[in-house]
Amino acid sequence: MNEIIDKIYRYIEQNNMITDCERVVVGLSGGADSVCLLMVLKGYIERKHLQTELCAVHVNHGIRQEAGDDEEFARALCERMGVEFMAYHIDAAGLAKQLGMSVEEAGRKERYRIFNEACKERNARIAVAHHMNDQAETVLMNLSRGTSLKGIGGIRPVRDNIIRPLLSVTRAEVEEVLKGFNQPYVTDATNLCNDYTRNSLRNVVIPYMTDNINSHTVENIASAASELQQDFDFIESEADKAYNRYVTEGDNVVIKLDGEEFAGLHEVIRRRVIYRAVYYLTKTAKDIYKIHVNAVDALVGKTVGSSADICYGLCAVREYDDIVISCERVSRQDKNEPLEEYELSDDDIEKLKAGQKVTIQENIYYNNNETPQMKSVQIVLSLHSNYEKIRNYANSRYAKAFDYDKISGRPCIRKRMAGDRIVINREGNQRKLKNEFIDRKVPENMRNNVLLVCDDAGVLWAVGVRRSERALIDDDTQNVLEVTIQKREY
Numbered sequence: 001m002n003e004i005i006d007k008i009y010r011y012i013e014q015n016n017m018i019t020d021c022e023r024v025v026v027g028l029s030g031g032a033d034s035v036c037l038l039m040v041l042k043g044y045i046e047r048k049h050l051q052t053e054l055c056a057v058h059v060n061h062g063i064r065q066e067a068g069d070d071e072e073f074a075r076a077l078c079e080r081m082g083v084e085f086m087a088y089h090i091d092a093a094g095l096a097k098q099l100g101m102s103v104e105e106a107g108r109k110e111r112y113r114i115f116n117e118a119c120k121e122r123n124a125r126i127a128v129a130h131h132m133n134d135q136a137e138t139v140l141m142n143l144s145r146g147t148s149l150k151g152i153g154g155i156r157p158v159r160d161n162i163i164r165p166l167l168s169v170t171r172a173e174v175e176e177v178l179k180g181f182n183q184p185y186v187t188d189a190t191n192l193c194n195d196y197t198r199n200s201l202r203n204v205v206i207p208y209m210t211d212n213i214n215s216h217t218v219e220n221i222a223s224a225a226s227e228l229q230q231d232f233d234f235i236e237s238e239a240d241k242a243y244n245r246y247v248t249e250g251d252n253v254v255i256k257l258d259g260e261e262f263a264g265l266h267e268v269i270r271r272r273v274i275y276r277a278v279y280y281l282t283k284t285a286k287d288i289y290k291i292h293v294n295a296v297d298a299l300v301g302k303t304v305g306s307s308a309d310i311c312y313g314l315c316a317v318r319e320y321d322d323i324v325i326s327c328e329r330v331s332r333q334d335k336n337e338p339l340e341e342y343e344l345s346d347d348d349i350e351k352l353k354a355g356q357k358v359t360i361q362e363n364i365y366y367n368n369n370e371t372p373q374m375k376s377v378q379i380v381l382s383l384h385s386n387y388e389k390i391r392n393y394a395n396s397r398y399a400k401a402f403d404y405d406k407i408s409g410r411p412c413i414r415k416r417m418a419g420d421r422i423v424i425n426r427e428g429n430q431r432k433l434k435n436e437f438i439d440r441k442v443p444e445n446m447r448n449n450v451l452l453v454c455d456d457a458g459v460l461w462a463v464g465v466r467r468s469e470r471a472l473i474d475d476d477t478q479n480v481l482e483v484t485i486q487k488r489e490y
Helices: 002-014 032-047 067-081 092-099 103-122 132-145 171-180 197-212 217-246 267-282 290-301 346-353 433-439 444-449
Strands: 023-027 053-060 084-089 124-127 247-249 253-256 307-309 315-318 322-326 341-343 358-368 371-384 399-403 412-414 421-423 430-432 452-455 458-462 480-487
Touching: 002 032, 002 171, 023 032, 023 103, 032 053, 032 067, 032 171, 053 067, 053 103, 067 084, 092 103, 103 124, 132 197, 132 217, 197 217, 217 247, 217 267, 247 267, 253 267, 267 290, 267 322, 290 307, 290 315, 290 322, 346 358, 346 371, 399 458, 421 433, 421 458, 430 433, 433 458
Parallel strands: 023 053, 023 124, 053 084
Antiparallel strands: 247 253, 253 322, 307 315, 315 322, 341 412, 358 371, 371 480, 399 480, 412 452, 421 430, 452 458
């Protein structure tokens, strides 16, 4: 046990987490990790004879019946240790509904807001109890969802005013310390449920890897994350130099190409510069994807006047020796006007009735394996008369079949408009398309690029998102309209 505690102490000192005469706010849930953190920090301050003040903050999320018992346990622990204790009560479920996010995410967001408020009042740092296992979970979760070098680096030991002293030890070592102190703790039963991604990684994936691949899986992932953090920091330092050299900030952002100089930078540095330029205008990292950065980077090798529409209504334009990123093309979207619309003509209808296909070229929002992107496609329409019951018409994410005789007016292909709704059940109940996009996590900057198959009565199919419950094929169907999204052929 003492060896483990000494390892934590060394980690605190290596990362300059605690200094004399300061205040530290500890997030105390009552679970093993946070209890261990409080005891270790208390011991460290006493061993080093520091004048550092400790304060414990407990957040009751109002979800579990046992939450009241957890709060009282945490309060009693702090009283015994002589540590100031503060409890806050929140409605995590209500916040989740209000903010349109999961209960877990809403609780975390509110929890850190409370921590930050407590720190501002005391001019303190926040100590949270993430350990090596949490690091491994975070790295694997980021990898599975798609991430950059920064995401693979996982959790930082120090970030802004947040410190994580237990990142140097595993969950097993945390429990060993508590066992050595004969210190009990509370257990959150929801952590044993595998309904959440993180819990599945914690309870299934990592134990499997540890038992069947390498017993040091957690330590190895944590070690790799630490090295990748250093690699990322080096890249960022080089990107800093390039950004200061080539980028001018203002109402717009200008990237100076300086002949071939900017193009001659390593593509990793070039793209970090572009990302920062976009971030400067958006003030948020949310929804800035690789596709946007790559689109701007591609302009380096294109002719004057070439442009790329990217996130948040921004447009990048290649000028003579610059790339200018601005908001010049946002007005059309702000008015909620359709970006493009293609209504089938008389000739198109005649082609379909003659058994010929109608093909339309378009750029659309495409959700490929949970990775949102823009994609150039062909929309292929075909009409099948004398419907055969045994025929297996396509009905996948990017292919749908409709009862042609139930379509109101002429089919049209367009992008969304204000007030668009979609039928969600056989009773004909409708829902705003905007809300459907939100629930299905379509990135906000891509919603205007979702392709809609419509008729005079509204939306038949939001491609890649949801099919309407109108114009369904049944036993009375005679004519079937098939709409298929295919890779564009050049």
